[in-house]
Every structure is written in structure tokens, then in C-alpha cells.
Amino acid sequence: MPIAVTDPDDPCIEAYRAVRERDLVGRQHRFIAEGEVVLRLLLKQSRFRVESLLLAENRLESVADALNQLSPDVPIYTANRAVMDTVVGFPIHRGILAVAQRAPLPPVGDMLSRLPETALVVGLIGLANHDNVGGIFRNAAAFGAAAVLLDQETCDPLYRKAIRVSVGAALVVPFTRVASADAMVQALQDASFDVVSLSPSGREILSHVQPSRRTALLLGAEGPGLPADLLARTRTVSIPMSGGFDSLNVATTSGIALHHLSTAGR
Amino acid sequence: MPIAVTDPDDPCIEAYRAVRERDLVGRQHRFIAEGEVVLRLLLKQSRFRVESLLLAENRLESVADALNQLSPDVPIYTANRAVMDTVVGFPIHRGILAVAQRAPLPPVGDMLSRLPETALVVGLIGLANHDNVGGIFRNAAAFGAAAVLLDQETCDPLYRKAIRVSVGAALVVPFTRVASADAMVQALQDASFDVVSLSPSGREILSHVQPSRRTALLLGAEGPGLPADLLARTRTVSIPMSGGFDSLNVATTSGIALHHLSTAGR
Numbered sequence: 208m209p210i211a212v213t214d215p216d217d218p219c220i221e222a223y224r225a226v227r228e229r230d231l232v233g234r235q236h237r238f239i240a241e242g243e244v245v246l247r248l249l250l251k252q253s254r255f256r257v258e259s260l261l262l263a264e265n266r267l268e269s270v271a272d273a274l275n276q277l278s279p280d281v282p283i284y285t286a287n288r289a290v291m292d293t294v295v296g297f298p299i300h301r302g303i304l305a306v307a308q309r310a311p312l313p314p315v316g317d318m319l320s321r322l323p324e325t326a327l328v329v330g331l332i333g334l335a336n337h338d339n340v341g342g343i344f345r346n347a348a349a350f351g352a353a354a355v356l357l358d359q360e361t362c363d364p365l366y367r368k369a370i371r372v373s374v375g376a377a378l379v380v381p382f383t384r385v386a387s388a389d390a391m392v393q394a395l396q397d398a399s400f401d402v403v404s405l406s407p408s409g410r411e412i413l414s415h416v417q418p419s420r421r422t423a424l425l426l427g428a429e430g431p432g433l434p435a436d437l438l439a440r441t442r443t444v445s446i447p448m449s450g451g452f453d454s455l456n457v458a459t460t461s462g463i464a465l466h467h468l469s470t471a472g473r
Numbered sequence: 474m475p476i477a478v479t480d481p482d483d484p485c486i487e488a489y490r491a492v493r494e495r496d497l498v499g500r501q502h503r504f505i506a507e508g509e510v511v512l513r514l515l516l517k518q519s520r521f522r523v524e525s526l527l528l529a530e531n532r533l534e535s536v537a538d539a540l541n542q543l544s545p546d547v548p549i550y551t552a553n554r555a556v557m558d559t560v561v562g563f564p565i566h567r568g569i570l571a572v573a574q575r576a577p578l579p580p581v582g583d584m585l586s587r588l589p590e591t592a593l594v595v596g597l598i599g600l601a602n603h604d605n606v607g608g609i610f611r612n613a614a615a616f617g618a619a620a621v622l623l624d625q626e627t628c629d630p631l632y633r634k635a636i637r638v639s640v641g642a643a644l645v646v647p648f649t650r651v652a653s654a655d656a657m658v659q660a661l662q663d664a665s666f667d668v669v670s671l672s673p674s675g676r677e678i679l680s681h682v683q684p685s686r687r688t689a690l691l692l693g694a695e696g697p698g699l700p701a702d703l704l705a706r707t708r709t710v711s712i713p714m715s716g717g718f719d720s721l722n723v724a725t726t727s728g729i730a731l732h733h734l735s736t737a738g739r
Contacts, residue, residue, distance in 0.1 A: 346725060351715030414736040446732065449617030459612060459728035462721060466712065466729045470680040 209267060209283045215293040220284050222306045223261045225296045230367055236309055238365040240378065242301040243270060248375035250276045255307040255378060257281050263291050263302030270303065309365060312383040315391070318354055319398035326353040327468055328400060328423040329461065332388045332433055333360040340364055341372025342458025343426065348376035350465035355382040356391050356423075388437050395423045402441040404433050405464055407454060409445030416444055418468045426464075429457050475533060475549045481559040486550055488572045489527045491562045496633055502575055504631035506644070508567040509536060514641035516542045521573040521644060523547050529557050529568030536569065575631060578649040581657070584620055585664035592619040593734055594666060594689040595727065598654045598699055599626040606630055607638025608724030609692065614642035616731035621648040622657050622689075654703050661689045668707040670699050671730055673720060675711030682710055684734045692730075695723050 212220055226239060237258065240249050243266075249257060250273050259282045262270070267285055274283060292298050319328070329352050334340050340362055347355055355364070363369065364377040385391045395402050401419035405426055425441065427433035446463060448454065455463070478486055492505060503524065506515050509532070515523060516539050526549045528536070533551055540549060558564050588594070595618050600606050606628055613621055621630070629635065630643040651657040661668050667685035671692055691707065693699035712721065712729060721729070 342722065342725065345722065349714045349721050412736075414732070447736070448615045455615050455728060456608065456611065456724075458722075459608065459725050462725040463729050463732045466680070467732075470678075470713070 245375040253378035266302040330356040330425040337369040341369040344373035344376040346462040350469040404441040409443035511641040519644035532568040581660040596622040596691040603635040607635040610639035610642040612728040616735040670707040675709035
């Protein structure tokens, strides 16, 4: 049964207070998910435990079928728009929020060793933009990537906006962090992955690449790209572009490369 | 010589007043470009006449070399941040703005007849999101598309944010509007273009498509997609995706398709 909240200061909904300010600080053990598409994935497909929901009264009916999948001990709070906006701190047009617990990040070696013999993995180095990381997760899900590896400088896929841009894929595609870019390459090579680094200076052209059964695609930030010592240790691939124009957005690049690597030779 | 403006009410810089409010209304004969990368393309590669510039004092030096290309009768206004922010109506972090005149949109038949025998063209149907249109122009430039055609429902590529997301490509890739999606297909077929419509229900798979010398790629909005009668009259192509996940972003889709169409068979 939904619990109607009428007082914006009700301590029950403390977790939903000042969402943006807390986004900036970062949440250690929890994350916030918003919107209907993301909520449905969170309840149906993801590995995260939901702690509570906060719904605008007029959104309750549209997600009622999905709420049946929720354990009865998870509180569903409802509020009118004025109370919801006051608690959250800005107009929350989608009217749907959830708080869930982060899952422990597995050691990269364990994660890779459990993957099937044919697998595509994405590795992100220094990607500090939430839109790009969200977009890459969306593409990773669309092309069936088995996992995403993040270095320490890559931003949090469970940041609210990254989840939204990923259309919920950040909740679905398994990911973990590694200590450094070097450690990422080492772990991938130890697990028999052919490591493909995308770079404007790449020696092979993407459209000619025949992927191996286990292939990892490494992507760096748009300005600096991937470090030279990493390129020296991996298979470097470029996407030829028309003369003189600025390079592609990195999320678009991930889509182009994942499309090729998941379809080439099939 | 730059003209220092100290009074936010100075009528010289009227064109820069309340930028966001005027963005929403739309500008009939002019557009606003912002940021250094976009300014450099506007001055160097684009077909648009610049009317004036407004620069934060501390940005003047960083673009001094590009300003040499400017006709001496184009005024360059400078202001400190406080004056600039007051005029514009919000903090303009990039500190670089230009006002330029729109160019007349050529009739689609004229535009297509002037293209070379080998050409890739993009057609957009009902794309109302400025980020997506900007991203598609960026990809069109990266893969050497010769032109972009827009139906009446597709938003303005010269909207400030669309230009920014395109990294200036909206100023460089030629475009025009057509009366309807039907008229677009007709004009393309009259000009001997093989019209490829991307759709989840497409009969061919993108990675197997061998493009013709003159190929046009049609893209529709993420929800509704392209209309059924248009699909019936064109070559329909799909991008296979992993089971059950939401479709790709349309800008990413354009990058994947343009990459394939510009490299297949080469």
C-alpha cells in the first residue's frame, strides 16, 4: 500500500531531500534513479536492491503493474507535486524517483573469468562526462557487451543523469572499477581478451578489423585520448574521417565500434 | 579595433540581449553562435555573413588570430564578464558570441543536382530535439556527407545549442528544407539517389548493405520512427540489437550508419 506523504519535512523521505546537492557530493552506498523507463528496468532486470520509491500521486497508476514485482517491505511513498518538488529541490517533471543500494564491485579478474568464451567488453579510461558514460552504457547494452570496466578517473555510471542518459542500461550492464588503465589492460590480456584501443593514430582501420572471440574495446576522453604507453601495448584502431573536421563524440564512437565488432564476419 | 562596451544598455549590443528568451522565440534572419571552436569555423569555413562579435575582455587574445580573417567593417564588441552576463541574461562561461545572418535555403532539386556523382546525403524526418540534430550534423561532417535535408517538423540546425552540439558542423554542412517527407523522397529519387530508410523493421541488415554511388540516409525520431508509407517506397535497413533493450539514440544511429555507408566496399 502506498504511503501518502503530506509534510515535506517528513523524515521518512529524507533520502529524497536536495537531490542535486547530494548528486554533487556523491552517494557512497546508494543511488537515485528517476523516470518510468529507468524504474521499470530497476525493478525487473537489475541487480540492485530498491530501498524505497517516491512517486507523484498522478504517476502511481501508470507504473502500478511494475510495482507488483516489488517486495512488500519496500515502502512506496506518494506526494503531490508541490510536496515532491519541495523535498527534491527542483521541479521533478517525471514524478518518479527510487532510492536503491549499490552492489559491491567484483574484482576485475573474477568478473572476466566468469564471462563466456565469446564476449565483448568495454573499457573506459578517464571519461569524466556523465552524458558520455551514460551514452556508452546505452550502446553497450544495445550491442550485447558483457561488461564495462572503469578506471579511477571515469565518472560514476550510477550518477542520476548517467542512468537517465543510459535509458537504464547502467543498471543492467555489469561493471566494475580497476586500479589503473595498466591494470585494466593486464587483466584483459590475462583473460585472453584481444584489446582494441580506439585512437585517431590507430594502425588498423575499424571497418577492416576482424574481431577475436574475446574482444575488449578501450575508449579514452575526447581531448587527450588514450595514453601512449597503453596504445603501445594494444591493438590500435582508427575510424577514418572526412578531412579537417573535429573528431566524433566518444559515445557515438563507442556505438560505431561496438556495431562493427558485434557484427563483423557474421 | 575592438569597441569596449561598459553600459549593459548600450544599443550597439542589442542583438545579444536576452539570448535564451529569443532562442525560444526563434530568429528569422539571424542566428547566434557561441564558443571558440564554433567561432573559428564560422569565420573560416562557413557560408554565413558575420554581423558582429561580443567577446569577454579576457577571451580577446585567445582568438586574435582568427579575428584577422574578419572584414574590418564587422564590429567586435568587448565587455567585462558582469556586463556580458547582464546583457545576455545568464553567465556566458565561454565568453564568445557572434551574430550572423542566415543564408537563403536553396530549392532541394538545385542542391541535389549540384552534388558530385558519388555523394552521401542525410534526410531528417520529424527530429524535434536540438541535441540530436546537432549530433547528426557533427556525424555528417565527420563522414563527409554532402548535404542534410530537413522536413518541416525537424528543428533548426542554427539554434544556438544545436550549433554547439554539432561542434560547428551545422555551419559547415550544407542543408535545406523540403515541404514534406514525401517531397524529400521524390527529390532524392529524381536525382538518382538510392534512398535508405533506417527502421527497426528494416528488410536488410546495415552491415550487409552495399551502398550505391549516390546514397541518402533517412532518419526519423526515436519514438515514432519513419512513416510506413515512406518505408514502403524506400530501401529499409535495420541495425540488429541485443534482445530486449531500448533502441539506440538517433544521433548515435546516424554515426553507425554513416560510418558503414561511407566505408563499405572500400
